[in-house]
Amino acid sequence: MIALLLRDLRLAIRAGGGFGLGLAFFLIVVVLVPFGVGPETELLSRIAPGILWVASLLAALLSLDRIFALDYEDGSLALLATSPLPMEGAAMIKALAHWITTGLPLTLAAPALGFLLSLAPEAYVYLLISLLVGTPALSMIGTFGAALTVGLRRGGLLLSLLVLPLYVPTLIFGAEAVRRGAEGLDPTGALMLMGGITAGSFALLPFATAAVLRINLR
Amino acid sequence: MLTVENLTCARGGVPVLTEVSFAVEAGRALILRGPNGIGKTTLLRTLAGLQPATDGTVRFPEDEGAYASHADGIKTALTVTENLKFWADVHAADLPDEILKTFDLADLRDRLGGTLSAGQKRRLGLARLGVIGRKVLFLDEPTVSLDAFSVRMFADWLQNTHLAAGGVAVIATHIDMGLDAPELDLTPFKAADDAGGGSDEAFL
Numbered sequence: 001m002i003a004l005l006l007r008d009l010r011l012a013i014r015a016g017g018g019f020g021l022g023l024a025f026f027l028i029v030v031v032l033v034p035f036g037v038g039p040e041t042e043l044l045s046r047i048a049p050g051i052l053w054v055a056s057l058l059a060a061l062l063s064l065d066r067i068f069a070l071d072y073e074d075g076s077l078a079l080l081a082t083s084p085l086p087m088e089g090a091a092m093i094k095a096l097a098h099w100i101t102t103g104l105p106l107t108l109a110a111p112a113l114g115f116l117l118s119l120a121p122e123a124y125v126y127l128l129i130s131l132l133v134g135t136p137a138l139s140m141i142g143t144f145g146a147a148l149t150v151g152l153r154r155g156g157l158l159l160s161l162l163v164l165p166l167y168v169p170t171l172i173f174g175a176e177a178v179r180r181g182a183e184g185l186d187p188t189g190a191l192m193l194m195g196g197i198t199a200g201s202f203a204l205l206p207f208a209t210a211a212v213l214r215i216n217l218r
Numbered sequence: 219m220l221t222v223e224n225l226t227c228a229r230g231g232v233p234v235l236t237e238v239s240f241a242v243e244a245g246r247a248l249i250l251r252g253p254n255g256i257g258k259t260t261l262l263r264t265l266a267g268l269q270p271a272t273d274g275t276v277r278f279p280e281d282e283g284a285y286a287s288h289a290d291g292i293k294t295a296l297t298v299t300e301n302l303k304f305w306a307d308v309h310a311a312d313l314p315d316e317i318l319k320t321f322d323l324a325d326l327r328d329r330l331g332g333t334l335s336a337g338q339k340r341r342l343g344l345a346r347l348g349v350i351g352r353k354v355l356f357l358d359e360p361t362v363s364l365d366a367f368s369v370r371m372f373a374d375w376l377q378n379t380h381l382a383a384g385g386v387a388v389i390a391t392h393i394d395m396g397l398d399a400p401e402l403d404l405t406p407f408k409a410a411d412d413a414g415g416g417s418d419e420a421f422l
Contacts, residue, residue: 002307003304003307003308004304004308007293007296007300007304010295010296010300011293011295011296014295014296015295071291073289074289074290074291074292074293074294075287075288075289075290075291076291076293078268078285078287078289078291079285079286079291079305079346080308081267081268082266082267082268082283082284082285083305083308083309083350084281084308084309084310085308217268217269218268218269218270
């Protein structure tokens with residue numbers, strides 16, 4: 001399993017791997033918002049939690065269709081399916097690799113962008129925690145969506161339509177945690193619920209992902 | 219070592235082969251013959267467990283099957299060694315230097331997968347079979363895009379290394395690989411056009 005993780009990370013940073021695309025997209029979306037809504041610090045600071053969360057969600061979405069599509073096209077997925085590696089484990093590793101290459105950089109870059117949106121100083125730590133807890137769920141749910149659409153031509157758009165509604169709970173609790181942090185309220189409840197979503201998706205979705213992959217490989 | 223009894227398999231919900239039975243002993247190979255579309259690939263995928271059989275049984279030692287098709291699973295951004303090392307690690311095996319020599323890849327070891335020619339990619343894909351150390355091989359057209367020399371090289375490896383060590387191979391091919399192996403013509407097993415029961419689609 002470590003071999004699969006290392007291979008996926010290596011492929012992501014090699015030429016054409018798309019590492020950094022999600023991060024660059026995140027930066028641009030967040031930088032565009034002040035141009036769109038004008039330089040009112042108060043308004044920006046109020047919408048900052050939502051903007052940061054929506055932008056990171058879209059950035060995570062951007063690289064989802066590559067999770068299985070490339071392995072499917074060159075035949076590695078069929079070879080993995082006949083290897084001793086359990087498909088459930090492979091699914092979880094794929095989600096983990098996606099998180100390390102997109103979710104983690106997003107989380108680390110978010111505080112700098114919070115500054116651009118004049119996020120309240122008290123909220124920075126909760127922005128970091130909420131993204132750290134919430135982005136793994138985005139990767140795991142997205143991996144499931146990628147498995148559903150693997151092998152479809154132009155599956156990327158369908159993938160977005162399938163996955164975005166499933167992202168709603170994470171978005172609600174993530175933005176809520178940051179907003180409560182910014183207003184000096186206690187964000188523990190929202191963070192706990194988000195942690196529950198992440199833990200639940202990593203416990204259940206690898207099985208669903210593996211089942212869907214087996215069907216799609218037939 | 220490999221026993222197939224009354225196997226019926228379907229492609230896209232349409233039965234293609236019915237009542238296929240054969241047995242292959244350790245150290246032996248079996249060549250599948252038949253015109254295009256008869257179901258050689260479907261049979262091999264069913265044997266390898268990539269798709270369920272509609273009916274019948276396939277028996278071979280657990281975790282010993284390996285499948286190879288025209289898609290070699292080569293990553294274009296990884297070098298030859300990295301590609302092989304990955305499959306060796308997944309199968310908890312070593313990557314012996316001789317394998318690179320056997321498949322004439324020693325000079326290419328640091329080349330990226332994307333810069334290889336079709337025949338070189340094929341050799342790399344076949345070298346994977348030498349690395350993972352599985353006993354029961356299901357090979358779908360293994361010699362496509364290989365030159366005569368490479369075909370002989372692969373046949374030699376199959377005969378003198380894999381089969382000699384008690385392995386088994388089921389090979390679908392249209393050319394004569396020079397293997398000492400019985401042939402099985404699939405034409406008599408063709409499913410009748412009106413045969414039902416092929417629907418195995420989980421989403422239907």
